[in-house]
Amino acid sequence: MILSTSSGDYPIPAEVARRLPNVPALPDPNGPNARLQIEDFRHWLEASPDHAISYERLRRWHLVQDELAAQAKAANRPFVVSDDGLE
Numbered sequence: 001m002i003l004s005t006s007s008g009d010y011p012i013p014a015e016v017a018r019r020l021p022n023v024p025a026l027p028d029p030n031g032p033n034a035r036l037q038i039e040d041f042r043h044w045l046e047a048s049p050d051h052a053i054s055y056e057r058l059r060r061w062h063l064v065q066d067e068l069a070a071q072a073k074a075a076n077r078p079f080v081v082s083d084d085g086l087e
Helices: 034-047 049-074
Strands: 002-005 008-011
Touching (some): 002 049, 034 049
Antiparallel strands (some): 002 008
């Protein structure tokens, strides 16, 4: 798995990937069948409070990782994807 950040793309270590919430891929608003994909995702999100929690955990993790990657890049040091932000 690869994590795409504003600072670049980074491999997600297996031990981190195992901890990530199971969330369907976000719809591509410019892709084919965008309206259907958005509607399907919205239905999934509303189907269970656990889905909303999983999505929020993944979203927060991604924001934290994006910030950590930017800090590493600014300091000219390597970045390794971690589970920071999954709490």
